[in-house]
Structures are given as structure tokens and as C-alpha cells.
Amino acid sequence: MGVELEDCRQRCYADCSCLAYAAADIRGGGDGTGCVIWKDVILDLRFVARGQNLYLRLSKSEFDDQKRFPTVPVLAPVASAVTILLVVFLIWRRRNRRIIGVIPQNPAMAVPSVSLAIIKGVTKNFSESNMIGQGGFSVVYKGQLPEGRTIAVKRLKQSALTTKGKKDFAREVEVMAGLRHSSLVRLLAYCNEGKERILIYEYMKNTSLNVHIFGNANLRASLNWRRRLALIHGIAHGVAYLHGGSGDNVIHRDLKPGNILLDDDWRPKIADFGTAKLFAVDQPGPEQTIVVSPGYAAPEYVRQGRMTLKCDVHSFGVILLETLSGQRNGDTQSLISHAWGLWEQNMIVELLNTAMVPLPESEPELLSELKRCIQIGLLCVQETPCDRPAMSAVVAMLASPTLQIDPPRTAAVIDSEGAVPSNSSHGLETNLLRATTTDLT
Template sequence: MGGQTRPRCYIILSTGTIEHLSADEVVDLPRSRIASVASIDLPTMERATGGFSKRNIIGEGGFAIVYKGKLPQNHVLARDLHYQRKIAVKRLKPSAQSTKGLNDFTREVELMSRFRHGNLSRLLAYCTEGDERILVYEYMPKRSLDVYIFGTPKHRASLNWAKRLEIIHGMAKGVNYLHEGSREIVIHRDLKPSNVLLDDEFTPKIADFGATKTLVADDTGSQTIVFSPGYAAPEYIRGDVSLKCDVYSFGVVLLEIISGQKNSLRPSLLSKAWKLWDEHRIMDLVDSSMASRRCSEPDQELVLSRVRRCIQIGLLCVQDSPGDRPTMSQVLTMLQASGDSSWLNKPKPPAVFLEQNHS
């Protein structure tokens, strides 16, 4: 009998192709491919974060902890920062220091070093000193979108309709850049409100291009998709990956921004939205904290018309069949168009609506 077969990792590259890596094969960081991003030393990171103090933690996920930091006044990176030398320091947890985790880190650095867009989070530097794997991003003082659309009445009220529509438009531009604007095709695969950061003017910045977008294989050879429930397209959960997976996730987030409600599997926000649209009661979907707000005439009807259009676009994005969903460039065209929405296609029911009505 031969030796035991090692499990293999499947890494979906930014070109959309799949590369097979052996379980112990780690991708290094080739300096020539990340020349636009500086490396930074560990002592500077420790000073900036107060020794990675718990009081400076501003976010935590399964793979990393994010700290708020402040660079020294004379540091070269501090010259180009908007918020008083403040930075966001993403530090991989020891449990994420596996082959897969290290490859995810490498890929995030390589991808983010090539991106230049106002609606994508900006990578400033990285640290690979010793066992540390650290990414340094620009600091976003308003934190993430979920804080405002799912938060306290005060947080919800701070996002008026104009700001919500601008966030939707900015997100669409960011995703479209990933799909068509750079020199390669990039599928984000984990669009959700907590991965949309906001600057001081509520400009959206799509973030997190790391570990949760990896396709891995277990010992049996079957593939397991790592995804965020409520945001993953039905075909993505089955293992089919395309640009339309991002379109679906974008549609979910759009409907959450308008409604102030988080999508869940049962009951589904998507089913509710489609049912209200089909019954011509779509404005019943809008965030209750915004429904009572009035803007001056004649802007009120214009804003509400744009809200209705956004809901219809969101429903087009979450249709069951990927072929029925628009591309992100088509989404941008629909968002930017003037006049009424009579020319838009009629959305078909989302997959969750079909499932719930046949169960």
C-alpha cells in the first residue's frame, strides 16, 4: 500500500481559476508583486497599539483581531493619513497560523496592494516578523455599516435617505471595480454590512479580502464552502462560484440598508421584500425609523422614487438563477438612470421564496 494521501487546498484565485495546493505548501510574499505596500516592523506595531492592548480592540472575527492604533508623528506612513495618524491593525490569531491561514494572508496582501479605488479599503502596510502576520489599513472612524442599519435608533437616524442611497451607489462602484475595473477579475465572496467600512463622511469602503473566501477540501475530497449565512448565493453554497455570487450578496445588503432589517433564512427578508413588491406595497419595507421622516418638497417624491427603484434593483440581484441577475455594471447603470423605473425588468421570486412556498 502507498503512503497516506495528503488533503489538498483549493484556492480560488483572483482570475476566477482554481489552483490546487498541497496541505503543507505555503505561498510566500514575492516582494516584486507588492512593491506598492510597505513592510512595517513589529516594535512599531506594538507601540501603535499599546502592546496590542484589549482596550484598543475595535473588531474581532474567527481569524483575526482588529486594533485601533496610532503611528508616531514622524513615521513615513503618517504623512498620508487623514485621521490623526490613526490606523486599523488586523492581527491574525495564532489559531489562524495554519497553511490555509498563511496563504489567505498572502493573497490578501497581494490583492490589496493592486487595488486603487475610493470604495475599497486601503492597505497601508504589512508585517511578517517572526510568527506575526499583521495588516495595516486606513482607520475608518464610523466603523462598519451594520452598526448603523441594525443599531440603536440614534445610529439609524444618522443615516438619512440621501446617505443610504450614496452608500448603495458607492458599494456598487466598489464591487464593479473588482469585477471589471482592475486588470483582473476578482470575486469578493463575502459581501455583508460588517465588511463595509465607513469613513467620516459615510463613504463606504469594502473590506476583508482574506480567509473567509477560501474553498477548502476535507480528507474525503469533498469541498466545504466557508460563507456567511444570509448573504451567500444558493449556487455558491453548492460550490458554484461566479461574479453573480457577489451580485446576489450586494442585493441582500441593499435590501437591508433600505429596510433596516437583517436577512435570515426563516423568515427571509428577501421573501418579504418580493411579496410586498408583488402586492404593490413595497414602501412598507422601508426602515421604520425612516418612514416617518419627511424631506422638503419637491425632493421628497424624488427620494422616494429612488428608494423604490433601489428595492426593485435589489430584488433583481437576488433572483434564484444567476443568469437572471444583472451584472454589476448593469446595476450601476440602473442606479444612475433618471426618470421612472418602468423600463426595469420585473424581478422573479428569490430562491428562498420558492423554497418556503413549496415546503
């Protein structure tokens, strides 16, 4: 905050990855003091009513003999500023693209297309030795770019190239083109050539959250309690971004540990947007295929196909409880049922014993934070969607240990067919008497 604007300019000049800079303290409008620098991608811009100068670093040839940065005032209307930034960013991407042969198929798309020949080259013609995983619809290969960067190449199986499969592929490219967040996996490029449908993502060294919370003892031990809490915070921020922080309302529809990837620094990245939907809040969406991952889908979605942002909140709550307990929820919703029973008996800390990580009894503050986190998870899996907090509220609760939160109402416990198990001990009337009426959202 103590850096003057000229010093900020020099710091940006000295850093090859610097894309833009601006004053941090803008109370006076225009060029104040302090320094904000953007690297790699230009994220987290906001509208300033009185105007603010943003200095963008472009190729010198764009401005003939001018050596100084062009000044782009960010003023109303917002659309004009966004258009300027988009054009500038696309120019920068085109001049600095690293994958040889990548050409934007659509000038308006922020994600470029790449030729099949290039992809075959970096994956050794889809060699089995480069295969790092596969599912029912795709195979993932590790690729090595000439510059040394490692990428993940997701190739759809030919059996998946149905009409729906092609629509899912197009949807993932469309949705990911407009999303940029540190907790979302980044789509670098795609290929739509002949019968091939391929997505190129940044490579995640530590694979998925699913592997580490349900794996062997060594894999589970790699996630200590503080790391697990950090993962939960990161996932919450990513989902909150989807639910409005991106400017659109995006519902993922298939949040689960297998779709949470971990990078080299154990930061979570939400992946697999083939089922994601853009929609207007409180407005019914178009006819859709129901996407149900047993154990993670919200009850109203399983029963009536009702899709809202609160469906993702429920899925996040299940992920949170699984991450802290090391137990799967599964078709029978056994984890939610177990967690709710422990909550009613005031024994919720027992849920942590199954994670195969020693309880932090010597750190009472950490133990208290873990118990609070479980309570937040139960709030997210409540039966009624309107009782579940919005993801923005979840982020606030996780970030503020002193923020008072309500006890959860009845947790949503349903089987794979959308029915309440006959052995369920959940009593709605009893829990309504125990709940407070404060609305977190």
C-alpha cells in the same frame, strides 16, 4: 477645462500632494487644454490610441539638475506604459513613506512590510485600551503613527494561523496590493514576522455599515435616506470595480454589512479580502473552501459551490435590501421573502417603514428613487444567476433614474442548508408570466 497646460503645471507645483498632471482635452493628441491632477495615488488611467503626455512628479535627484517634470508618453504597447508607471510609483512610495522602518519585502509588491517592533510601538504593545473590535479570527487595534495619522491594525489570532489561515492572509495581501478604488478599504502595510500575521489599514471612524443599519435608534437615525442611497451607490461602484474595473476579475465571496466600513465622511469601503478570488470569467476556478455567510451567499454557491461574479451580485442585493429596510435577511432568508411578497402585492414602499427613519413623503422624487432601488435589489437576488444584472448594469441603473428596468423574476429564497422553505409562496411559473424578456446585461 479652461486651464492651459502651463497653468496646470503651476497648480501641481504649488500643491505638495500633487503626483502627476495631464491635459484634460486630448482630442488633438499630446498636450491639449484643460487640467487633470492626481493626488495621493495615481488612479483611473486609460490607454489613448494616439498617445498622450502624462507628467509625473519625481524627486529632483532622479534627474540631476533638471527642474522640469519628465514627460512620459503613454503609447502602445500598454504593458510598457504600465511598467513605467509602476516603477515610478514605487520610487515615489519609497521616497515618501511615512511609517519609519517600512521596507518592501518584495520590490514588485505595492504594499510594504513593516516590522513587528514598529506595530507594537503604535498600538502600545497591543494594549486592550487600543482594541476597537474582534471577530473569530482576528483582533483589531487602533494605532497612532508619530505624524498623527490613525491606522487600524488587524492582528490574526494564533488559533487562526492554520494552513488555511496563512493562505487567507497571503491572499488578502496579494489581492489588495493590486486594488485601488475609493470604495475599497486601503491596505497600507502588513507584517509577516515569526508567528505574527498583521494587516495595517486606513482607520474608519464610523465603523461598519452593520452597526448603523441594525443598531439602536440613534445609530439608525444617523443614516438618513439620502445617505443610505449614497452608501448603496458607493458599494455598487466598489463591487463593479472588483468585477473588471481593476483589470482583473475579483470575486469577494463574503460581501455583507459587517465587511462594509464607513469613513469620516460616511463613504463606504469594502473590506476583508481574505476570501477573495481572482478568476477568469466563465472558467471554473480551482478547488476551494466554500465560504458561506448565512443570508448573503447565493443559492447556486450554497448548493453546488458554483462561484461566479453573480454570487457577489446576489450578496450586494441582500445588502441593498437590508440597508433600506433595517431588517436582517438571516438563515431563513426572511427579508427576501418579505420583500418579494410586498413586490407581488404592489406594496414595496412598506419595506421602508422598518428602517426607523421617517418616510420622505414630502419628497416624491426621493421616495420614487427608493422604490426603484428596492426593485434593483430584487433583480440582484433573482434565483437564476443569468437573470441577475452585471454590477456594471447595476451602477448604470442606480445612476440613471430614467433608464427603464425590468420587473424581477423569482427571488432566491433558500434556507441555511440550501433548500427552498416549505412555506415559501414563490411561484416560478407565475412570475415567468409576469416578467419581460429584456436582458439588462
